[in-house]
Amino acid sequence: MTNQRLVVSISPHIKNGRTVRRMIVTTIAALAPAALWGFYQFGLDALALVAVGITAACATEALITRLAKKRSSLGDGHAVLTGLVLALLVPAGVPFWLVIVGAVMAILVGKMPFGPLGGAPIYPALVGLLIVATSWPTEIRSYVQPTTAPVELKVEGAADAETPRDAVFIDPSDEAEYKTADLFLGKQVGPIGAISPLLLLLGGLFLILRRVARWQAPLGFLLGMGLAAGIGHALDPSGCASASFHLFTGSAMFGAFFLCTDWSSTPVTPWGMFLFGLIGGGLAVLLRIAGLPYGAVPWAIVIMSLATPIFDRITPTPFGKVASHA
Amino acid sequence: MDISFFRRGIKLSRRARPGKIEQIPPPGRAVLSLQQGSGPPAEPSIEIGETVIVGQTLAQCASGSGADLHASISGEVTAFEDLHFPNGTTVKALVIEGDGKDTWAEPERDDKPLIASPGELLERIRRGGVIRQGSETKSLAEVIGEAMSPRGYLSSTGSTVAKPVRHIAVRFADQDPHLDALAAMTETIGDKTADLDLGVKVLASITGAEQIHFVLDNKQETPGLDKLADDNDYAVLRLDATNYPDLSSPMVARAVSGKEPDTAFKRVHENGILVLDVDTVLETALAARDRRPVVSKLISVNGPEGAGVFEARLGTPLADIVSAAGQKKEIGKVVLGGPMKGIAHHTLEFPLTKEISGITLFGRDQIDMAVNDPCVGCGLCSMVCPIRLTPGMLSRYCEFSSWDLAQEAHLFSCIECGCCAYVCPAGRSMVQFMVQGKSELLSTRRSES
Numbered sequence: 135m136t137n138q139r140l141v142v143s144i145s146p147h148i149k150n151g152r153t154v155r156r157m158i159v160t161t162i163a164a165l166a167p168a169a170l171w172g173f174y175q176f177g178l179d180a181l182a183l184v185a186v187g188i189t190a191a192c193a194t195e196a197l198i199t200r201l202a203k204k205r206s207s208l209g210d211g212h213a214v215l216t217g218l219v220l221a222l223l224v225p226a227g228v229p230f231w232l233v234i235v236g237a238v239m240a241i242l243v244g245k246m247p248f249g250p251l252g253g254a255p256i257y258p259a260l261v262g263l264l265i266v267a268t269s270w271p272t273e274i275r276s277y278v279q280p281t282t283a284p285v286e287l288k289v290e291g292a293a294d295a296e297t298p299r300d301a302v303f304i305d306p307s308d309e310a311e312y313k314t315a316d317l318f319l320g321k322q323v324g325p326i327g328a329i330s331p332l333l334l335l336l337g338g339l340f341l342i343l344r345r346v347a348r349w350q351a352p353l354g355f356l357l358g359m360g361l362a363a364g365i366g367h368a369l370d371p372s373g374c375a376s377a378s379f380h381l382f383t384g385s386a387m388f389g390a391f392f393l394c395t396d397w398s399s400t401p402v403t404p405w406g407m408f409l410f411g412l413i414g415g416g417l418a419v420l421l422r423i424a425g426l427p428y429g430a431v432p433w434a435i436v437i438m439s440l441a442t443p444i445f446d447r448i449t450p451t452p453f454g455k456v457a458s459h460a
Numbered sequence: 461m462d463i464s465f466f467r468r469g470i471k472l473s474r475r476a477r478p479g480k481i482e483q484i485p486p487p488g489r490a491v492l493s494l495q496q497g498s499g500p501p502a503e504p505s506i507e508i509g510e511t512v513i514v515g516q517t518l519a520q521c522a523s524g525s526g527a528d529l530h531a532s533i534s535g536e537v538t539a540f541e542d543l544h545f546p547n548g549t550t551v552k553a554l555v556i557e558g559d560g561k562d563t564w565a566e567p568e569r570d571d572k573p574l575i576a577s578p579g580e581l582l583e584r585i586r587r588g589g590v591i592r593q594g595s596e597t598k599s600l601a602e603v604i605g606e607a608m609s610p611r612g613y614l615s616s617t618g619s620t621v622a623k624p625v626r627h628i629a630v631r632f633a634d635q636d637p638h639l640d641a642l643a644a645m646t647e648t649i650g651d652k653t654a655d656l657d658l659g660v661k662v663l664a665s666i667t668g669a670e671q672i673h674f675v676l677d678n679k680q681e682t683p684g685l686d687k688l689a690d691d692n693d694y695a696v697l698r699l700d701a702t703n704y705p706d707l708s709s710p711m712v713a714r715a716v717s718g719k720e721p722d723t724a725f726k727r728v729h730e731n732g733i734l735v736l737d738v739d740t741v742l743e744t745a746l747a748a749r750d751r752r753p754v755v756s757k758l759i760s761v762n763g764p765e766g767a768g769v770f771e772a773r774l775g776t777p778l779a780d781i782v783s784a785a786g787q788k789k790e791i792g793k794v795v796l797g798g799p800m801k802g803i804a805h806h807t808l809e810f811p812l813t814k815e816i817s818g819i820t821l822f823g824r825d826q827i828d829m830a831v832n833d834p835c836v837g838c839g840l841c842s843m844v845c846p847i848r849l850t851p852g853m854l855s856r857y858c859e860f861s862s863w864d865l866a867q868e869a870h871l872f873s874c875i876e877c878g879c880c881a882y883v884c885p886a887g888r889s890m891v892q893f894m895v896q897g898k899s900e901l902l903s904t905r906r907s908e909s
């Protein structure tokens with residue numbers, strides 16, 4: 135047994151086998167039920183949009199890594215996730231080119247300039263989404279009538295001013311037409327992957343139980359939205375919809391569980407995550423009330439992401455130290 | 461307020477207990493390192509060519525944190541040899557060629573060691589070469605001697621501040637649940653219960669500790685110990701060793717006192733709590749009563765082909781111990797200690813020293829290579845760090861040489877437990893970053909002062 139070549143490395147010598155790739159695959163799996171529900175509600179167009187989004191994101195990333203002569207990073211699945219999230223956050227009626235531009239922008243502007251995975255200060259898919267949403271504000275609101283929905287869309291054809299906005303009907307009178315249970319079960323108009331609070335909640339809980347995501351930011355976000363909407367509704371019922379309406383529409387659930395739990399763009403400390411979510415949730419409701427036509431939740435989270443380094447300063451008091459400073 | 465809620469630390473599996481302790485016969489040739497523990501090497505007190513018997517003093521440390529060294533086999537001292545330690549240092553070692561007789565020195569038995577003065581007892585422990593395992597493995601006499609220095613002594617340099625020991629916690633299981641030398645010793649403690657009691661009383665007499673705690677793994681069945689604890693009013697505390705690192709010194713200290721000790725700068729008995737392993741206590745008893753020095757060691761072996769707990773003389777080649785455990789095939793990695801905190805060594809041609817409590821072997825296919833990708837900021841490490849640090853941040857500070865930021869973020873409180881690296885999906889060598897950061901900061905501090 136002598137003269138063997140032995141490996142030397144620092145402790146610990148065992149790992150729990152977690153890899154970035156596995157965590158991303160778990161995230162995609164957690165999104166799958168909500169995506170499938172979207173396909174059911176919006177048909178093959180939705181499926182095609184998601185496929186296009188993923189392909190465009192992967193192709194862009196492959197091209198850039200090749201041009202930059204870097205090791206291909208497709209294997210970790212992050213490009214797939216980026217394309218998927220982007221496509222799930224647009225309505226099923228948007229033109230294909232819009233999703234392609236969004237996916238290319240997500241990778242080109244949102245991800246690659248910040249080096250390897252973990253550098254992006256803003257969730258890349260949101261960068262892409264908000265670029266296209268701001269550039270083509272009419273096209274982005276191409277909502278489609280879902281297969282099962284209690285309310286008929288009033289106007290045929292997409293991109294009309296009368297089309298319901300986001301699924302956040304800033305006019306609270308729309309609320310009366312919806313039953314909370316229908317909203318919760320996913321019978322509503324909205325972005326492909328964000329219409330089913332129930333499935334997103336289950337997917338989110340799965341992520342938390344698998345310890346891929348932490349509970350602090352989602353809880354904070356939902357609390358923040360609920361509180362802000364609750365207060366707003368109590369003060370002015372005609373100006374602000376109820377808390378449950380805000381929580382179950384638009385991309386609120388999606389944002390809480392899948393955007394607030396991103397790695398590099400959100401804090402890592404327990405209180406940091408919670409406050410990030412809480413303030414972000416309140417901000418999202420404010421943006422909705424202020425009448426942002428599209429993407430209040432994504433905008434709120436992007437704005438919060440810019441403050442992530444501040445929230446990361448709220449570290450717990452280390453073991454055995456006296457809590458003297460914040 | 462900590463709102464992590466999930467228990468910090470990580471869950472490890474417990475390995476099946478081997479049950480009995482196997483004796484490894486004295487080797488034909490023993491290589492004894494002059495340095496045992498992290499203190500300075502001892503000064504040889506014999507010449508090449510002298511014949512020695514088991515227990516005879518070979519080298520002494522005048523004072524300080526080094527430990528005395530004694531012959532572990534009888535025979536002739538034939539050479540000084542260079543020993544390459546896993547940390548890269550080279551230390552002189554004495555070589556004894558055995559005569560096969562295994563002659564022991566006559567014990568100088570003192571039937572009433574507790575009548576002796578604390579100073580005398582301390583001297584016996586020092587001369588017995590007893591060490592204390594810990595974040596810094598030092599001579600036990602040095603560790604408890606610190607506690608005897610006058611109260612109220614404050615060091616203006618901010619380094620170790622001596623504090624009286626009020627509690628002694630005796631640990632009956634290793635902090636790494638994959639190692640089970642201590643557990644095997646506890647299972648077979650039977651007639652050594654009296655020694656254990658004596659050891660504890662000697663230590664209490666030296667340090668003036670008021671309360672003794674027995675810290676057990678919750679799976680251990682120990683009727684003898686329970687009775688001993690009952691008769692003497694020792695507190696018994698059961699922790700779950702698979703909740704790593706709940707059995708490490710700082711966590712044990714918290715469990716015992718309800719107060720968290722400061723873990724910065726490797727202070728050994730903060731809050732007046734001294735955590736000792738059961739083997740150290742038994743060695744203390746032998747040194748105090750029989751003036752019998754440490755010449756052998758229990759060691760837990762864990763490999764793909766075999767496992768077991770063995771008692772072997774110091775200086776026995778590790779390769780002998782590993783083959784006694786049934787390991788025949790080629791291996792890819794040798795770790796001195798357990799998988800969480802052990803140190804990898806490049807060879808098995810290394811003798812057993814007092815610091816080694818276990819050998820963990822990995823087959824070529826079992827080696828987990830660190831990929832050391834950039835931090836993805838997932839925050840898993842901050843969730844498991846038992847010290848409530850933000851390891852991902854710390855590792856980035858150290859990676860990009862922002863030493864001051866690292867220090868501000870409490871780098872020195874890190875206990876190098878490895879929980880962060882265990883969960884990191886980017887496969888970062890977290891502990892390496894921490895160790896490197898600390899040594900960098902310490903060396904600049906030294907050069908500034």
Ligand code: SF4
Nearest residue numbers: 845874875877878880
């Ligand atoms: S930072 Fe240090 S104390 Fe915290 S988990 Fe990592 S090694 Fe352990």
Ligand code: SF4
Nearest residue numbers: 835836839841852884
């Ligand atoms: S676990 Fe690894 S990748 Fe995740 S934050 Fe910590 S260091 Fe970064």
